[in-house]
Amino acid sequence: MNPARVASTSDSSTTLWKLGQYQNPIAVTFGDLDLLLCCFVIAPSTLILAFYFWTTPNVLKDRRRWHLPPGPPGLPFIGNILDLSDGERMREKALAWTKKYGHVFHTKVGGADYIWLSSPKAVRDLMDKKSAIYSSRPPAPLAGDVASAGRRQLFMAYGPRYRTVRKISHALLNITQSTKYQPVQDLESKQLLYDLLHDPEHFYDHNRRYSAGVIISITYGHRIPNWDNALARSVYKVVNNMQNYASPGAWMVDTFPSLQNFPEIFFGNWRTFGKKCFEHDSPIYLGLWGNLKKEVDTGKAKDCFCKDFYESNPEKQGLDTLQAAYQCGGLVEAGSETTSAFLNTFLLFATIHPEVVQNGQEELDRVVGSERYPTWEDAPNLPYIRAIIKELLRIRPPNKIGMQHSTTEDDWYEGMFIPKGSLVMLNWWAINYDPERWESPYEFKPERYLGYDLPAAAYLNVADPNQRDHVSYGAGRRVCPGIHVAENSLYLNISRILWGFNIKKKQVNGKEITPSGDMVPGWMCIPQPFECAIEVRSAKHAKIIECIWAEAEAELEPEEKLS
């Protein structure tokens, strides 16, 4: 700004005005405009630019950034956020970018580097082999810090506290321990068959009851006989809250963590919202944990995860009460909606693909027959059922974006620089849909997995990473610790549903309704509620279902019964 120039312009124009010779008022406005331009545009822009270059990594500050992996150019400041925030289109982008830029590529959102690992080899080389530096999570001021008070394992940065909670979840969910939970899965699966027999219309909620029921029973030892159950409702409210704020891109502050240093009012009052979520969620989890402790102390607790955890003395392991409460609640969050989403996705694909139902039933009739129902022992003899499970996980991984880890050290890979603090995305859409590996990847073809004889956990560390079945349980040190429980649930229910029921398109006024296959809005791959016809295969099958549920229910406490 030049004050002298402003003054002289103003003086001369005043004189001209007085003389009645004023002809060019614009001269005045130009001067004022200069001033305004300086005050309100140039100076703030310079300040913003300076702040941006000062706070965000760039090649001027770090020349190694010339060697970042290739990737799509983004817009100034915001980078590729517009591409990344549209979850529905992310799948196509993930595939197109992999084709164009290769198996490791780079995108940017604000100051954050995203490194996309789009081949099994890159996942193996980095997330698995270098898991010591590829196992953190990106900062999430809302989801991780405020709404979870830093206590949710899923969002925790890698460090001593994370290692402790990870050890606990692994110890309580490993393959040996998970066999302890099989009777719960067996019981709840019998109710699922009974529910489908008597009320097939509400299959969607029956699958949700099954999944929540198993995980709440495994975690807290309480049975959920129906979907209106108060405990299930309150826990699900927490799960839904979490899904709202945890979706990538849902809150600016979690996309650009440095915004937490500015007044929250500019960014949707995120802190106030996060505190509200915490104030709603924490009493529920603390209440459940407190009750469980009382039940253990009075000898009334049933065998469950929390009981074993409480008896292992969490305080001695450095975990406070809040952490202990969230450790248990976190399992319910991680294990319920994921499992039910896959059971409903199974029914969706079964409705659209009669040949899959037919092939599955042929195998079940051959191995199990119609005199009895499928049990755990049948699993090794049902390769087509196993193939259906793998194909479901391949074609619909748990979320629409990919799984985020973050790096705790700078690294180099195949001549490319991967900066410390990068968000490293497990690009499961590109890997699971790689046309080089999976013929017609968009088609639902379980038979592609015939010959993959092992459960998913056994493929995590298979010598040749290209032989991995899929990457939908994650990778490295953060791989889903509930993998055995999850696979057991999918096996038991998919085999039993196919054994007992025909699944077809629903007919309305003589017209078949084909489900759209759309997913609910949000981060996770959950199918939109849809219609289908689920009919018991024969009177014999119906009788077996009635009998097994009657026997199972007779063993239950009165409050645990269905009616």
Ligand code: HEM
């Ligand atoms: C079909 C069902 C399931 C699928 C597809 C699934 C998938 C996943 C994925 C992809 C992750 C993130 C892995 C990564 O960051 O690399 C994860 C994390 C997790 N899962 Fe699962 N999951 C399922 C069921 C379960 C169940 C039943 C439980 C508990 C009994 C569970 C407990 C957890 C926990 C505690 C984490 C957080 C791990 C961490 O950050 O250390 N999951 N799961």
